[in-house]
Amino acid sequence: MMVRDLEWLVTVAELEHVTDAAAVLGVPQPTLSRAIARVEAELGTRVFERVPTGVRLTPTGELAIAAARDIADRHDQLVDDVATLLDPDAGVVRLAFLDSMAGLLVPRLLRDFHQVAPRVRLVLRQEPSREIVDDLTTGAADLAITTRQDGLGWAPLLDEREVLVVPAGHRLSGRKRVALRELAEEEMVMIPPGFGFRQLTDDLLRTAGITPPISFESQDLATIEGLVAAGLGVAIVPEHLAGASGTVGITLEGASVRRSIGLVWRTDRDLSPAAARFRDFASRP
Template sequence: MLSDDLSWYLVLAETEHMGAAAAELRLPQPTLSRRLARLEREVGATLFDRRGRSLALNSRGRALQARIRAAVNQLDLGQAEVSKLLDPETGLVRFDFLHSLGAWMAPQIIRSFVANHPRAEIQLHQGGGPELTQRLLADETDIALSSPRPADPELVWRELYRQPVGLCLPSDHRLAGRKRVSLDEVGEEAFISTPAAYGSRAILNDIAAEAGVEPRITYVSNELSTVAGLVVAGVGIAVLPSDDPHIQLPGTVFVPLKTEIVREIGLIWRSGQGLDSTPGFFLADAADLLGAR
């Protein structure tokens, strides 16, 4: 145990007898005497009053005894906690995911993992893509379900799904009945999108660049469901995932784009991170569930 380097003093303080303490600790008595002498030199004071062959714990020794007992207890608790974390069946996985995946993909992954590992612990956090990346790099989380594929070489990516993307229009829009549409046909209209650092915004920018247009973004929201709601309200149009039922709101129509593009969704973790414990089991379950590429 980590506490062994300190616990000998507790035995000696309890027995107040060098021979009895040495026998209980299974140490040669001279070894125990040297330990006590070294400790007293380090603290700069005697901890026992010597009475012939007997020892009597003095006030300084009792003060140190209380502190060492507390430290030993904390070390034992810490070692037990580490052992628990190393057991894949009872350990902890910290799982982050995008807001837009919190209503469908993330719950599927969590449900599968809990069914297979009911005693494991999961800590959840939702956020935007840039935030999740920073949390991974800062070791504030183990695994993130995110999009797009990260550029940072310190992060590892495992693709889970390629989500189709379409043009989200109000149902009474002039192009609502089209089979396909090009972005240059709506280049002058108001767009609703996510913040500039988000993957959804990058998709819009890529499609717009290919079509030779610069989208006029009038409203920005962190939530794709809010973006879809603003389309329903008639204040703009948006490029959104076309197969997510949680943003296919009444009053909207999704028209496929002539430029076919997908939103890459995958799991991200730190390069070199040990995956032989609970986070590794979590990754394997998610990959099996969704057929990782």
């Protein structure tokens, strides 16, 4: 079977529909169907079963797709690594970054780097911190913009203050400062469990000895700020998001409400020339 066939299978598995996958891939549906049949014949088992809404993975298919993703990722990494070795100035940098940095630090940093290294290609992965660490471990990412991580290289980029945001007209909206304990009865909009920013918020609330009710959860901090503006609760967010949708930002007192964001990388192996160049550029004084 060909790597291309495996990549196509992954797309079908993600969309759960052969016709839709063919449209996304830009190939005729019969061509895609033959590729599926080719892989299933070589494996000696069905990867997909038809359902009224399209297709879904069989139990064996789940194993096959997991392996297909791994093979496709390894193939892409091999192509990128070879390109880097052949032409370091036009190499590839695989950069993972926190969702909360998507609208602030990352665009500015990429713009500035592109001006000095226009032939270096950056492959971006926007994800929570736990996935970032996994990607660095497996080599799916060369560098990452996240909080400091044990055992990884570190170059600070941003010291970020967290604030409380409330809707306009909220009982606290006229305040300049508020203590965390005052939020004990407030409904809060939060990042879901498992994200680094949720852990930071939970630690702040635990330190204050409170467990406020949670009204909504969203993986996107900008969405959280918008939900607060709509009157669906209050939230703790990075200061740069306060007021984006009409919320009111209020300084929190009585706790450490800052987090450091920086560039991290594995120190047990050498970075590619392109990745090292990006690291040195981003961490310059």
